[in-house]
Amino acid sequence: MGDNAYNPRRLINNYEQMGYGKARTDAVRYAMEQADLNNDLYHMLYFRMVLCDETEWYGNGLDNFTAFPELLAIIDKNAVEGQLPEQEFYSIIGDILWTYESLLSLCTEYYQIPFNDCVNFHNDFKKRWIAYGRSPREPYRMMCVFYDEAGCTGQAGEALSLLKASHMESYDCPGCIANTELAYYLATGRKEEADKLAAKIEDGTLTCGGNLGNSNAIPRMHKRYLNYYLLNGMYEKAAEKAYILEHYKSDVIDYKLWASFMCAYVYTNTGRGLRIYKKHWKDIENEQRPAYMYTSFKDAACFFMGLKKAKDKDTVKLPLDNTFPLYNEENIYNIESLASYYYKKAEDVAKKFDKRNGTGKYTSELEISVKNILAGSVVAARQPDSQV
Numbered sequence: 001m002g003d004n005a006y007n008p009r010r011l012i013n014n015y016e017q018m019g020y021g022k023a024r025t026d027a028v029r030y031a032m033e034q035a036d037l038n039n040d041l042y043h044m045l046y047f048r049m050v051l052c053d054e055t056e057w058y059g060n061g062l063d064n065f066t067a068f069p070e071l072l073a074i075i076d077k078n079a080v081e082g083q084l085p086e087q088e089f090y091s092i093i094g095d096i097l098w099t100y101e102s103l104l105s106l107c108t109e110y111y112q113i114p115f116n117d118c119v120n121f122h123n124d125f126k127k128r129w130i131a132y133g134r135s136p137r138e139p140y141r142m143m144c145v146f147y148d149e150a151g152c153t154g155q156a157g158e159a160l161s162l163l164k165a166s167h168m169e170s171y172d173c174p175g176c177i178a179n180t181e182l183a184y185y186l187a188t189g190r191k192e193e194a195d196k197l198a199a200k201i202e203d204g205t206l207t208c209g210g211n212l213g214n215s216n217a218i219p220r221m222h223k224r225y226l227n228y229y230l231l232n233g234m235y236e237k238a239a240e241k242a243y244i245l246e247h248y249k250s251d252v253i254d255y256k257l258w259a260s261f262m263c264a265y266v267y268t269n270t271g272r273g274l275r276i277y278k279k280h281w282k283d284i285e286n287e288q289r290p291a292y293m294y295t296s297f298k299d300a301a302c303f304f305m306g307l308k309k310a311k312d313k314d315t316v317k318l319p320l321d322n323t324f325p326l327y328n329e330e331n332i333y334n335i336e337s338l339a340s341y342y343y344k345k346a347e348d349v350a351k352k353f354d355k356r357n358g359t360g361k362y363t364s365e366l367e368i369s370v371k372n373i374l375a376g377s378v379v380a381a382r383q384p385d386s387q388v
Contacts, residue, residue, distance in 0.1 A: 151361025175208035175217025233372030
């Protein structure tokens with residue numbers, strides 16, 4: 001076989017040796033194109049799944065909405081079951097369904113995907129999931145998450161009821177299901193019910209992966225409570241959750257909520273919140289996923305509103321560089337201007353989500369958050385950085 005001959009294993013080795021980012025994504029895309037040219041059905045599907053994973057976290061998540069529908073079209077057009085060994089077919093279809101879940105998560109995170117398209121993706125996922133021989137619990141869980149985040153609490157409640165009425169399967173994740181239910185309860189003012197689930201997550205009764213030490217259910221639970229406490233102006237409780245997540249031993253971006261940590265600390269440990277901003281302002285500025293942008297900008301805006309009140313000063317010195325839109329060579333910034341800058345960015349994303357979803361959830365949460373931060377007060381007894 002010549003060096004230029006098609007060799008999928010070599011293509012895989014090529015991109016696996018690269019760090020995550022554009023070069024690796026381009027190498028995966030090239031591998032996908034080569035599989036297409038050689039009509040290698042298995043790798044036509046496989047490389048598209050890899051591309052979806054790469055672009056979800058290290059590229060533009062919207063690329064998934066090109067690559068994944070292509071993947072589904074290849075399956076439907078080529079009647080894959082007769083063209084691949086049965087065991088190989090069964091394995092790859094199972095992997096594709098899990099990749100489908102990533103697409104559904106992106107429907108929640110990107111306002112650019114029309115609402116009806118999101119609903120259609122969810123319904124198609126449920127149809128394929130059930131056809132594969134599984135119960136509809138996971139499709140209903142994903143529907144509950146989508147509708148809950150969109151502010152469609154009625155539809156979210158219906159999906160949750162259908163989930164709970166469906167048969168439990170061995171592959172179901174108790175931790176994910178519990179966190180979905182917990183988030184719905186917090187969103188609908190049923191905190192006592194949420195707290196009961198939280199206790200079972202924390203004591204290991206309900207885990208992700210069946211292992212308390214490796215369970216993602218716990219940090220996900222803390223993240224939901226952090227957001228709940230911030231929204232409701234309970235900053236001391238929010239600071240407790242922020243401290244846990246800030247020091248959680250994971251590189252998962254879901255748990256590195258820098259702006260939320262800042263906002264949580266603004267009245268309990270103002271200096272710590274300010275130091276987080278100085279270290280991570282670029283992370284906030286460079287966030288690409290709209291749902292994360294909204295949360296980051298909202299909480300950064302609230303942080304600076306609270307900072308002005310906590311410091312009782314008009315300006316703050318910050319070591320920013322000339323990539324920051326409000327940069328000045330003196331490094332002295334008007335706090336109200338910083339708050340306004342982030343507020344406008346949060347408001348812009350909020351309006352786009354609300355227009356897509358047909359609700360007022362995002363703008364309402366922004367208004368509530370601002371109202372509560374302005375009503376907050378500095379905690380007299382601040383804890384040292386080693387503790388909070």
